[in-house]
Every structure is written in C-alpha cells, then in structure tokens.
Amino acid sequence: MTIIYAIDLLGTMVFAISGAMAGHRKGIDIFGATFMAFVTAIGGGSLRDVFLNIRPVWVEDGNYMLAIFLGVFISVIANKQLYSLAKTLTLFDAIGIGFFTVVGTEKSLDFGSSEMAAIMLGMFSASMGGVIRDVLINETPLILRKEIYASACLSGALLFVLLHYWGVDNGWNAFLSATLVFLIRIVSVRFNLSLPVVEMKKDSDL
Amino acid sequence: MTIIYAIDLLGTMVFAISGAMAGHRKGIDIFGATFMAFVTAIGGGSLRDVFLNIRPVWVEDGNYMLAIFLGVFISVIANKQLYSLAKTLTLFDAIGIGFFTVVGTEKSLDFGSSEMAAIMLGMFSASMGGVIRDVLINETPLILRKEIYASACLSGALLFVLLHYWGVDNGWNAFLSATLVFLIRIVSVRFNLSLPVVEMKKDSDL
Amino acid sequence: MTIIYAIDLLGTMVFAISGAMAGHRKGIDIFGATFMAFVTAIGGGSLRDVFLNIRPVWVEDGNYMLAIFLGVFISVIANKQLYSLAKTLTLFDAIGIGFFTVVGTEKSLDFGSSEMAAIMLGMFSASMGGVIRDVLINETPLILRKEIYASACLSGALLFVLLHYWGVDNGWNAFLSATLVFLIRIVSVRFNLSLPVVEMKKDSDL
Numbered sequence: 329m330t331i332i333y334a335i336d337l338l339g340t341m342v343f344a345i346s347g348a349m350a351g352h353r354k355g356i357d358i359f360g361a362t363f364m365a366f367v368t369a370i371g372g373g374s375l376r377d378v379f380l381n382i383r384p385v386w387v388e389d390g391n392y393m394l395a396i397f398l399g400v401f402i403s404v405i406a407n408k409q410l411y412s413l414a415k416t417l418t419l420f421d422a423i424g425i426g427f428f429t430v431v432g433t434e435k436s437l438d439f440g441s442s443e444m445a446a447i448m449l450g451m452f453s454a455s456m457g458g459v460i461r462d463v464l465i466n467e468t469p470l471i472l473r474k475e476i477y478a479s480a481c482l483s484g485a486l487l488f489v490l491l492h493y494w495g496v497d498n499g500w501n502a503f504l505s506a507t508l509v510f511l512i513r514i515v516s517v518r519f520n521l522s523l524p525v526v527e528m529k530k531d532s533d534l
Numbered sequence: 535m536t537i538i539y540a541i542d543l544l545g546t547m548v549f550a551i552s553g554a555m556a557g558h559r560k561g562i563d564i565f566g567a568t569f570m571a572f573v574t575a576i577g578g579g580s581l582r583d584v585f586l587n588i589r590p591v592w593v594e595d596g597n598y599m600l601a602i603f604l605g606v607f608i609s610v611i612a613n614k615q616l617y618s619l620a621k622t623l624t625l626f627d628a629i630g631i632g633f634f635t636v637v638g639t640e641k642s643l644d645f646g647s648s649e650m651a652a653i654m655l656g657m658f659s660a661s662m663g664g665v666i667r668d669v670l671i672n673e674t675p676l677i678l679r680k681e682i683y684a685s686a687c688l689s690g691a692l693l694f695v696l697l698h699y700w701g702v703d704n705g706w707n708a709f710l711s712a713t714l715v716f717l718i719r720i721v722s723v724r725f726n727l728s729l730p731v732v733e734m735k736k737d738s739d740l
Numbered sequence: 741m742t743i744i745y746a747i748d749l750l751g752t753m754v755f756a757i758s759g760a761m762a763g764h765r766k767g768i769d770i771f772g773a774t775f776m777a778f779v780t781a782i783g784g785g786s787l788r789d790v791f792l793n794i795r796p797v798w799v800e801d802g803n804y805m806l807a808i809f810l811g812v813f814i815s816v817i818a819n820k821q822l823y824s825l826a827k828t829l830t831l832f833d834a835i836g837i838g839f840f841t842v843v844g845t846e847k848s849l850d851f852g853s854s855e856m857a858a859i860m861l862g863m864f865s866a867s868m869g870g871v872i873r874d875v876l877i878n879e880t881p882l883i884l885r886k887e888i889y890a891s892a893c894l895s896g897a898l899l900f901v902l903l904h905y906w907g908v909d910n911g912w913n914a915f916l917s918a919t920l921v922f923l924i925r926i927v928s929v930r931f932n933l934s935l936p937v938v939e940m941k942k943d944s945d946l
Contacts, residue, residue, distance in 0.1 A: 357891065357934060359888075359890045359891035362894070363890050366860055374791060378584050378790050379580060379584070379590055380589065380593065381587070381588065381589040382793065383792065383793040386857055387792065387848075387853045387854070387857045387861075388852060388853060388857070389854065390854035390856045390857065393854065393856035393857055394856070397856075440593075440594060441593045441594060442594055442595065442596035442599065443596065444596045444599035444600070444603075445592055445593045445594070445596065445599055448572055448599065455569075459670070463669060463670065464875065464881060466672070468671075469670060472557070472560065472562045472566045472569075472570070472670065476563075478565045478566050479563065482565055522563060584790055585790070585795070585796055585799055586795065586799065587794065587795040642799075646799075646800060647800060648801065648802035650805035650806070651798055651802065651805055654778055654805065655799075657775070661775075669876065672878070674877075675876060682769075682771075684771045684772050684774075684775050685769065688771055688774070
C-alpha cells in the first residue's frame, strides 16, 4: 500500500512538472503554470472518478496538492536542467502512464465498472491529463499525434483485465501490465514507431 | 424499453462512427481514432449524468462499449463507402440527436432537475459529444458554426418539457419531440438555413 | 443568505453576458450564443461540485437558468451599449470572480475538502467558466495570457483559508477575501501589471 501510494504521489509530481513546463514554454506566468500543472496532474484520475461517481482522492488528501506544488517548484528552479533530462522525463512519463493505467483499471473494476469500461477508464486515467494540458495551450493532443501512446495504455489495461479475469494475483498483474505499457511506450519512442492510419481524402467533410 | 435501448445503442454507434471518421481524417492512428469514437459517443450523456450526480450507463453496461468498438470497426472497413453515405449519415445523426435530446430531457426530469435545466441538459446530451470531438481535433465545434444544430435540440427539449407539463403520454411526447428535432435539422441542412447573428465589430475585445 | 444568493445570481448573469458576447463576436447564432452563455456561467461552479461529488445548484434551482437567459437577452438587445460599458464589465467581472472564489472555497471546505484542495477549487470556481468559453471559441484562455487573473483568485482563496483557520468570522472573511481578489485584479488591469515568467527556449520540446 505504502509503495503504491508513494508511486502515485511521484506520478502526480511528474505530470505536474510536465504541465508546468508546458506553461513556461508558452510564456504563462507562474500562477498560470500552477494551474496547468494542476489540471495535467489530476485531470485523468479525476475524470475517471467522476465517471465512477466517487470523489477524486486529491480533494481530501492534501499530499497530492503538495506533490503538485513540489512539481511546480522543481519546474521553476530546475527548468534549464530539465532540458538535458528530457529523455529521463520521457522515461518517467512512461513509468507514470504505466502505473496510472494499472491503478485506473483496478479502481474501475473495484467500483463495479464492466471489464470493457475498465479498459477505457484505465486508458483515460493515464492519458486525459495530458489531453487537457494540450487542449489548453491550443496544441493537438499527444494522444492524437502519430505516436504510440493511447495504444500503449490500452494494451496494458487490456492485459490487466485479462489477467484479472484469469485470477492472476493483483500484485503480479499490476507489475506485468505496467511493464507492458512502459515497454511499448519506450520501444516505440526509441525506434520512432507508429501505427497504421486509415487512408482518407483529408478534405472530405463527413 | 427494448426499442429505446436498441435505439440508444444504435445512436451510440453512429456517434462512434462520426468520432472515428474525424480521427481518420486527421491522420490519427486506429487507437487514437478509438479514443475519439469513445469521447464522441459517450461525451454528451456522460456530462449530463455527471451533472445529475449519477453514474453514466456505459460504466456498468458493456453493450455500449461493444457499440463503440463496432462503430470503430465499421469506420475502418467501410471508410470509402461511408463517403457516398455522407448524406445518409447526416440523416442518422439527425435521428440520433433527436433521440438523445428526448432521452436526455426525460432522464433529467426523472432525476429531479428543474424544467429549464432539463432543457439545457437535453441539448447537452445530444450535442456535447460532437463539441468535445471538434475541440480535440482543434476545429470550431459544429454547434458554434452557422448551422441549425443547437437550436434544433433546444426546440425539441422545450417541446418535450411543455408536453410533459401538459400531461401528454411519454411515448407520444418522445415521438413528437424527437421528430421536431429531426425535422428542424434535416430541413435546415436541405435548404441551407441559418439563424440571425447579433451584429458586432469582430475585433472588439470585451 | 439572501444577499449571497442575489450576488450569486448576479455573478451568473454577468458571466452569461460575457459568454454570449464571445459568441456574438464569433458570428455564432443566438442559440449557439445561449450555449456559450450557459457553459461560461455554470462551468466553474459545476466542475467544483462535480469534484466534490455533489449536484450543481442550477440543476434544481431554475433561477440560475433565468439569470442565464436574462444575460443572453441583455447581450442581444444591448450589445452596442455593452461596448462602451467594457470597463464596467471588467469591474463586474472582478466583483464576480472575487465572490465566486470565496463561495467556491467556502463550499469546498464545508464539504470536507482539504485546505489546499479548497484553494484550488476556489480558483476553479471563479476561472474555469472563462477557460471553457475561450477553449470553445479556439482562443488561448485568459487565465493563460499575461494577465493577473488566476493569481488574483488564488490569493483570495489562500487568504480565505488562512482567516478561516485562524477563526475569523465567515462574513468578514468572505468580505476581505473577495475584496483582495477584486483589488488585485482591478489594480493589475489598471496599471497593466503582469507576473514574472520562467524563461525558456520557446521551441524546446520536452
């Protein structure tokens, strides 16, 4: 429990850094950047909880807010060093989405969602924070660009639900599913992989 | 009940197709397109349920997820044929928004919303999925373009609330109100109608 | 209670005017403008309530809908006069966000959120309506531009939580905190102030 809790806070902080950095890049002041950090860090999990009709965890547990403020602080004092860490951050992000996918899928199943909805909600938990961040700064969301991101999360959520269905121990399941998300994401970034697109005339207006 | 349920699933599938096609058009991979299909299909109804503080129906009923996956599948295997069907899809969409407006308004009244809020929530149910779809692909939402869309939904929701207030049987009410939405939408597309706009200097900054 | 209720309705109307005017400026028809007015007026408070897992007040209380429709009506019949009132509207908006910040922070504390979450939710209540409005018309949200807006709300929410913690009477607390938001916002607009930005290479891609 304490390890999962610690990783959850760490993931929140990593996403807060990514949101705050997006704000700095756009020339937004530090309070605006704090706003960006907040919606990026809590967006995905909160949307999942709202759909499950439960209260998001950060509303009552102040530690999540501290993790976000810490992320903003790091983004301000270490923004130059963070550039050289860009690859490290992709690594952290990959760990983060792996973990958030698993936590999101498990929590959805625990609160009585169907298996299929749990897969979508697991993917949502991991990716919607970034989607909201990108929509706010008026960029095409990462999840909709030619990168393997949504698919990594979907694969991990699918594996978790399958292993859960087959009665695999939750700890091992979490480890294996998060690792799958991580590996797909890292390998696809490393080798610049992308998935097939359905060919269409771009100017068609359906 | 079974007919309404079937139409609800059909509407979900039609909206999923429209979301997935928007993804294909933008060159998004199939998992990204699945994401688009999902938010388009469940966006409006989910927002309504979240405001009513109840759990969206797709969280527990896996059939809605199947309808969405089926919609994505159709958009992939039949994307060329869907062009020639464009007018048919406008037709389906008009049926869909008619039905979703009625279901949304009725559900809101059932769960204790005021009449006026029910009208807005009915319009929301029918139109917010498309709004989210268009915001994600960075286009001006259809509802905000010079087309009669929001107004068709608002009219139907208003009629439903009025007939409900006057004690008209729910079945007839649903049929009449959905038909009104459908007719307004189809006639306005056919004859390229639009509503008056309040004239303003475009560069004013209020 | 009646004064707070009246101000809440007045604030809702002011935000509805601002949403409808944004719609008129973009050449959206009057139903689309009503839609814009609605999401602008109820966006922030609704999001706060959704995170607190309670039902937004406008769902049951029809007066909020009347306030919104009145705002739309005013924006239609008085849109020319509203230009000359632009400064007055900035004034009203500043009063509005001051009040909404205080109401949002207090309601969050009342419903058991942590102090830190209450500060974020207070800022959310005041600013998210405008964010949604700007995202819908495809503009960079005001909160993310070089203006002191989020920071005014954050300061007021922080003051409210501090005075609340120190046992200051709620009425005085509300008055002082709302005044702080108002003053920071008005002074910063008057003297064109902005906050420091973290310097970054704009083309970096983290």
